[in-house]
Amino acid sequence: xxxxxxxxxxxxxxxxxxxxxxxxxxxxxxxxxxxxxxxxxxxxxxxxxxxxxxxxxxxxxxxxxxxxxxxxxxxxxxxxxxxxxxxxxxxxxxxxxxxxxxxxxxxxxxxxxxxxxxxxxxxxxxxxxxxxxxxxxxxxxxxxxxxxxxxxxxxxxxxxxxxxxxxxxxxxxxxxxxxxxxxxxxxxxxxxxxxxxxxxxxxxxxxxxxxxxxxxxxxxxxxxxxxxxxxxxxxxxxxxxxxxxxxxxxxxxxxxxxxxxxxxxxxxxxxxxxxxxxxxxxxxxxxxxxxxxxxx
Amino acid sequence: xxxxxxxxxxxxxxxxxxxxxxxxxxxxxxxxxxxxxxxxxxxxxxxxxxxxxxxxxxxxxxxxxxxxxxxxxxxxxxxxxxxxxxxxxxxxxxxxxxxxxxxxxxxxxxxxxxxxxxxxxxxxxxxxxxxxxxxxxxxxxxxxxxxxxxxxxxxxxxxxxxxxxxxxxxxxxxxxxxxxxxxxxxxxxxxxxxxxxxxxxxxxxxxxxxxxxxxxxxxxxxxxxxxxxxxxxxxxxxxxxxxxxxxxxxxxxxxxxxxxxxxxxxxxxxxxxxxxxxxxxxxxxxxxxxxxxxx
Numbered sequence: 001x002x003x004x005x006x007x008x009x010x011x012x013x014x015x016x017x018x019x020x021x022x023x024x025x026x027x028x029x030x031x032x033x034x035x036x037x038x039x040x041x042x043x044x045x046x047x048x049x050x051x052x053x054x055x056x057x058x059x060x061x062x063x064x065x066x067x068x069x070x071x072x073x074x075x076x077x078x079x080x081x082x083x084x085x086x087x088x089x090x091x092x093x094x095x096x097x098x099x100x101x102x103x104x105x106x107x108x109x110x111x112x113x114x115x116x117x118x119x120x121x122x123x124x125x126x127x128x129x130x131x132x133x134x135x136x137x138x139x140x141x142x143x144x145x146x147x148x149x150x151x152x153x154x155x156x157x158x159x160x161x162x163x164x165x166x167x168x169x170x171x172x173x174x175x176x177x178x179x180x181x182x183x184x185x186x187x188x189x190x191x192x193x194x195x196x197x198x199x200x201x202x203x204x205x206x207x208x209x210x211x212x213x214x215x216x217x218x219x220x221x222x223x224x225x226x227x228x229x230x231x232x233x234x235x236x237x238x239x240x241x242x243x244x245x246x247x248x249x250x251x252x253x254x255x256x257x258x259x260x261x262x263x264x265x266x267x268x269x270x271x272x273x274x275x276x277x278x279x280x281x282x283x284x285x286x287x288x289x290x291x292x293x294x295x296x
Numbered sequence: 297x298x299x300x301x302x303x304x305x306x307x308x309x310x311x312x313x314x315x316x317x318x319x320x321x322x323x324x325x326x327x328x329x330x331x332x333x334x335x336x337x338x339x340x341x342x343x344x345x346x347x348x349x350x351x352x353x354x355x356x357x358x359x360x361x362x363x364x365x366x367x368x369x370x371x372x373x374x375x376x377x378x379x380x381x382x383x384x385x386x387x388x389x390x391x392x393x394x395x396x397x398x399x400x401x402x403x404x405x406x407x408x409x410x411x412x413x414x415x416x417x418x419x420x421x422x423x424x425x426x427x428x429x430x431x432x433x434x435x436x437x438x439x440x441x442x443x444x445x446x447x448x449x450x451x452x453x454x455x456x457x458x459x460x461x462x463x464x465x466x467x468x469x470x471x472x473x474x475x476x477x478x479x480x481x482x483x484x485x486x487x488x489x490x491x492x493x494x495x496x497x498x499x500x501x502x503x504x505x506x507x508x509x510x511x512x513x514x515x516x517x518x519x520x521x522x523x524x525x526x527x528x529x530x531x532x533x534x535x536x537x538x539x540x541x542x543x544x545x546x547x548x549x550x551x552x553x554x555x556x557x558x559x560x561x562x563x564x565x566x567x568x569x570x571x572x573x574x575x576x577x578x579x580x581x582x583x584x585x586x587x588x589x590x591x
Contacts, residue, residue: 009478009479009482009485018394022392026389026394027393027395030389030401033386033405034401034406037408037409037467039424040420040421040424040431041420044419047423056429057429058429060431060434060435061431102318105312105314106315108308108311109311109312112308117309117312117316120316121315121316121319124316124320125315125319128323130573131323131327132523132524134548134565135566135568135569136323136326136565137545137548137549137565138548138549138558138561138565139329139562140326141553142329142333142558143321158322161318161322162314162315191307192307192308193307193311196311217411220413221412221415221416223414223415224526242413242415242416242419243418243531246415246419246422246423247415247418263419263423264423267420270416270419271411271412271416274411274412278408278411282404
């Protein structure tokens with residue numbers, strides 16, 4: 001993954017005769033790092049597939065002792081984990097799509113130097129990038145309350161719907177399109193929206209992909225907004241349900257307390273979507289980070 | 297003429313509209329609303345009365361606020377120190393490693409937790425650190441120690457939070473550093489090899505100095521989030537530890553959403569935000585990051 005942009009300056013795999021003691025120490029460090037990351041995850045995975053009996057026994061769980069899917073069944077049906085799961089799926093999909101749409105349209109308008117509202121858009125954008133979302137969480141709650149958006153999916157979809165970082169990233173892609181292309185399209189009688197969808201969106205596919213992945217991960221993991229805006233238990237999202245079950249331990253399935261296998265099953269369901277998008281993340285996301293961080 | 301302009305840009309107006317409305321309603325308006333609320337004292341029957349800077353004063357006189365501020369600085373100080381240094385060490389080790397497949401595997405594995413939410417990280421580690429039968433305490437038992445209740449012990453909770461942040465974020469920062477090392481000119485290293493430089497000399501005299509601009513960028517990226525930590529503390533705090541780890545943003549949340557003292561809540565968040573932005577601007581200037589980035 002991310003083996004550097006050009007990857008010229010990389011150590012080559014050397015013949016065995018040149019491998020020194022230091023190299024073996026480096027191997028040990030790598031194995032240690034992998035174990036440090038993987039052991040807690042394996043522990044959770046093993047417990048999630050353990051039977052009730054095995055889940056309450058102390059000991060080192062890195063592999064399911066008595067294979068069972070009872071944890072998943074209790075989580076999904078009895079604790080109704082399917083509900084927050086699909087709520088999050090909905091909010092993530094719609095929210096990510098609208099985020100990309102609003103951001104790319106705003107970026108397109110910024111290309112037109114004589115557009116009367118250009119300065120306003122840019123000014124507001126930089127203002128919004130300066131104010132951290134955490135700092136205005138209580139006023140934002142009040143705004144949602146005044147607009148009657150509490151306990152709606154809309155409040156979660158709108159949260160973070162436009163971001164200055166997205167606009168700037170896409171603006172950079174749009175800028176690479178030669179101006180003559182826009183002129184030609186305009187002479188053919190194409191309006192701005194048509195030029196935007198037919199010319200500009202296709203050239204910025206890598207940028208859109210990076211933004212989309214960033215949004216999917218971010219919205220799936222969205223926590224502060226549903227915590228503040230949603231109190232209706234039918235509308236809570238996955239991170240809130242996960243907190244109730246795996247962190248607070250307040251959920252009960254009927255009369256039984258929730259065991260470790262059920263708790264870890266919810267954690268595994270919580271990261272499931274990330275497993276599907278991980279291959280794409282490796283391709284786009286990491287490049288995006290590197291581009292954003294080192295500006296090269 | 298005016299109508300012609302409006303006509304010419306009609307589609308652009310429509311395309312800019314969602315962003316404009318969003319920025320006005322969900323960025324400008326909340327800031328104004330918040331500033332207004334910070335000068336109001338709510339009345340019992342609804343509405344409020346103007347009290348000037350009274351809310352700001354009562355926040356500054358609240359020992360809980362100062363405690364939260366100190367906790368924030370200690371926690372984020374630890375998180376920044378480890379978050380900047382540990383990944384640097386990892387990236388250099390990755391670069392020195394002569395086995396490409398193992399390098400790729402390590403990068404991929406340690407990057408994964410960055411994608412997890414703090415609820416997931418919390419859920420996983422609450423289980424691992426559990427005093428009855430958790431993985432870590434079982435390992436401690438093998439060497440005759442424990443069990444330690446890491447998440448309910450006021451001595452342990454701060455280091456645990458810092459270490460969990462490092463665990464979650466080290467892969468991300470390591471990728472940034474590693475990309476910077478890979479883009480360095482290999483000819484410099486070849487020249488150093490010809491001159492008979494040892495491996496350690498190449499790391500200390502070449503890699504580290506050349507990486508300093510990237511270290512600066514990673515430091516600033518971490519510092520931006522320093523005063524804003526909320527999720528990890530909110531998720532991992534409990535009755536026993538909240539005084540030890542409550543941070544500014546959980547203070548703002550508690551004041552506003554639990555005690556409904558909106559004036560004090562917004563006053564606290566505005567003071568901290570302004571001080572934070574000034575500090576950050578100063579850091580940027582002092583470190584000359586803008587020059588470094590573009591050069």
